[in-house]
Amino acid sequence: MAEGAPGSILFERGTPDSPGEALAVYRRIVDSLRGPVASAPAGEGRVRWRVDPANLGLLSRAVGELRERGGGGTAKLEVQLLAEDLADDDTRIPNEGFMVPTLRRLREREGEGPELSLSLSVGRPYRLPPPALDLSTNDLCGLRCNMCGNRASRRDPMSMSPDDIRTLIREAAEWGIPRVSLTGAGEPLRDPGMQGYIALVNELGMLATITSNGFPISERVADELAARELSVSISIHGVTEATHDAIVGIPTAGEHAWRAIRRLVAARRRARATAGPGKLSINVSTVIQRANVHEIAALVRRARDLGADGVNIQPINLQHGHVRGEAIVRRDDVLLGASLLPSPEQRERLGRLFEELISLRRELGKFLHASEDRIELMRRYFVDSSREAMGLSCQVGERFLAVDHRGKIKPCYRLPWSVGDARISGIQRVWNSAAYGRIRRQIDSCPLTCLNNCFFRKGTS
Ligand code: SF4
């Protein structure tokens, strides 16, 4: 079959060494895609392109040219990557890291045409690397938050070694992941190696993020963090110290958390005075629950007044799940829910809270990270959090990848499943494997309704 004939895969046998030959093939294809697909004979208006480093630039150029000519809106490009399945959970894609930035860019501008699909030569869809790697380096936590069962007071001896963690950070960079979140079950700054990991993430050109309870943020630690390209979130659940202390079960926790915000803001000011615009982003993360419904709006204002950059809000989630065969089964913690979910008597106050949040969003813009749509979603969540009522499906299969402190690869933190040991397999080979594909199908029908900000819920059709 001739290169570019209907049904064939362009560059399937590789890109010709001669630039003239590759260009001639390219020109023929782009010209054939000029007309509207609707009126084209079957197979025309659609091109299957085997991408490799030698023709990546041509692919980018073809897409740009189609957009400029206006043919981009109707043409269809199936970009195929060569892949080999070495095992059920091990798929190798040669030169993937090299091609990811361009493929990501093309994907981001897909709305401008042409219609782009990404696939693997082994017959599955290709998934770009997730936007972030969540890497948990330890599980130590000194708090006793009322909604959490994750805390550990002694370091797990099975935790990954610093070398393992550095290896995974390097792999994330080579694979094309732009952000590493160094937070999992524990307090990241209780790991003595944390500043070094953040520095390494930055050296490799990635953004780092951490979520902290604020206790370990001394002035010295704040100064170190202010020198990084970093987004820090401090978990604070009450505008008053007393409310926060009651929720996290530790006296003075509120004082430490708000003090951490002040210290980070001051450290950033110092850093900017000496080294120019700093790259530290300072945020507050809070969970709406019975004890703080009346304080959330004031908490947003306090964070703003102190000089923070934003507030993440999410509703308390007391759902658990387990995997049974192909299905995911949901179980709500009814006992905890009885004391932590907003009470029926708070219904009116809760309604007012969401009105306040919408006004705040209009007034403060993205300082309040939740969009108006998301605020509406939270309002509905507290009425009926079933998947049917919420009309949601989950995107963690494409947008999230975590490695816990023992090295287990976790598609999400809410379900007790893992896809092997990242210390042995790494993360890249697993992500596009057949095994991970099956997990994505399970995620598509997951009955839990996690509204965590990072999980990017989308509506079901
Ligand atoms: S700080 Fe995080 S890990 Fe610690 S108890 Fe609270 S929610 Fe759990």
Ligand code: SF4
């Ligand atoms: S909805 Fe998504 S994040 Fe939540 S448990 Fe299911 S798969 Fe995990």
